[in-house]
Amino acid sequence: xxxxxxxxxxxxxxxxxxxxxxxxxxxxxxxxxxxxxxxxxxxxxxxxxxxxxxxxxxxxxxxxxxxxxxxxxxxxxxxxxxxxxxxxxxxxxxxxxxxxxxxxxxxxxxxxxxxxxxxxxxxxxxxxxxxxxxxxxxxxxxxxxxxxxxxxxxxxxxxxxxxxxxxxxxxxxxxxxxxxxxxxxxxxxxxxxxxxxxxxxxxxxxxxxxxxxxxxxxxxxxxxxxxxxxxxxxxxxxxxxxxxxxxxxxxxxxxxxxxxxxxx
Numbered sequence: 614x615x616x617x618x619x620x621x622x623x624x625x626x627x628x629x630x631x632x633x634x635x636x637x638x639x640x641x642x643x644x645x646x647x648x649x650x651x652x653x654x655x656x657x658x659x660x661x662x663x664x665x666x667x668x669x670x671x672x673x674x675x676x677x678x679x680x681x682x683x684x685x686x687x688x689x690x691x692x693x694x695x696x697x698x699x700x701x702x703x704x705x706x707x708x709x710x711x712x713x714x715x716x717x718x719x720x721x722x723x724x725x726x727x728x729x730x731x732x733x734x735x736x737x738x739x740x741x742x743x744x745x746x747x748x749x750x751x752x753x754x755x756x757x758x759x760x761x762x763x764x765x766x767x768x769x770x771x772x773x774x775x776x777x778x779x780x781x782x783x784x785x786x787x788x789x790x791x792x793x794x795x796x797x798x799x800x801x802x803x804x805x806x807x808x809x810x811x812x813x814x815x816x817x818x819x820x821x822x823x824x825x826x827x828x829x830x831x832x833x834x835x836x837x838x839x840x841x842x843x844x845x846x847x848x849x850x851x852x853x854x855x856x857x858x859x860x861x862x863x864x865x866x867x868x869x870x871x872x873x874x875x876x877x
Contacts, residue, residue, distance in 0.1 A: 627752050630788060634659075634779045637747050639694070641738035642702045648692075649783060651738075656689040656810070657779040658802060661753040663771035663793045665697040665705040673774075674735060675713035676799045679722060682731030688781075689806060694740035694747055696771055702739040710734050721800050748772045776802060778809065815844070815862065828858040 628634075634657075636649045660677070662670040677691055684691060695702075713733065718726075740747060748754040753772040774791035786809050791797050808819040811829065818830040831840055833855055840849045840859065850858045 628777075628785060628788070630785055632785050634777065634783050634785050635750050636783075637750060639740045639742060639747055640699055641694075641740045642699055642706065643738040646692075646738055646740065651692075652690060652779070652781075652783070654781045656687070656781060656806065657777075658684070658689060658691050658806070659751070659775075659777040659779060660691070660693045660797075661748060661751070661772040661775045662693060662695040663774070664695050665701045666708065669774075669794065669796045670695070671705075671709055671712055673796055673799075674709045674739075675716065676722075677737070678709065678713055678735045679718065679733050680725070680799060680803065681733055681736060682729045683725050683803070684806075685731060686729055687806065687810065691737035692740065693737065694742045694753075694772070696742050696745060696748070698743065699739075699741045702741060706735045706739070725800075725803060742772075745772070751775065751777060778802075778806060780809070780813070811861070820858070826861055826864045829861050831857045831859055 634648075636647070638645060638647050640646075658677075660673070662673070664670065674693065677693070681691065697705075742748050745754050753775040755773050771793065773793060774795070774797055776787075776789035776791075776797065777785055778787040780786050787805050789797070789802070789805075804824060807825045808823060812818060815829070816832050816835075818832070820828070820830055823829070828850070831844070831849065835843060837849075837851070837857070840857065841847065844859050844862050846859045846862065848859075852858070
């Protein structure tokens with residue numbers, strides 16, 4: 614009853630960036646999960662999917678699986694859900710892995726995973742949310758979102774393609790929303806994770822179209838005279854009194870085309 618009340622409360626008051634991500638307990642392909650206990654002191658990418666054995670979702674989870682080694686390096690966990698059963702999820706995982714193994718990695722993915730090895734079969738939990746309790750709690754269920762039909766053409770209740778990026782303190786740091794018929798851009802999800810982590814670590818911001826290794830923006834609460842010492846850089850760029858940039862600390866740019874991801 615309490616969880617139902619909380620779900621209604623959050624449905625009426627949509628979650629926003631800066632809110633604490635609500636806890637929940639749910640069945641998954643990795644057994645019962647208490648979200649707070651499972652996430653521990655790590656970042657989390659929480660993804661919702663309209664349904665199992667659907668084409669767009671299959672491509673997305675395959676992409677997420679390929680990114681697992683990189684996300685492990687960045688202290689990030691993946692958690693996904695749909696309204697289907699755990700049994701369906703487990704059967705679907707075999708299909709996802711089979712599809713993944715038949716596809717050629719993009720150049721962007723190759724660059725992201727440069728020098729990083731690890732298992733790329735689906736090893737993250739997929740939550741079973743048949744009554745849409747978790748989906749409602751997080752505002753993932755939009756009844757007017759079209760198309761609202763299942764893989765076999767039948768009418769069904771399903772979630773949109775929501776993305777929540779949650780920090781180790783359980784605070785929501787970013788939210789992305791896609792319609793059911795449009796696949797997510799996982800390069801953008803990774804880019805956002807990297808930007809959030811660097812911002813948190815260094816007290817900086819990232820400019821438009823920023824990618825890992827590009828210059829970053831110094832916070833306006835840091836005086837000009839303190840920039841070099843604080844960030845251990847030899848110079849900074851002054852465009853306006855309120856817009857100052859430096860090279861990303863700890864980034865090796867000996868060969869920019871490789872976009873090698875290393876940190877000191």
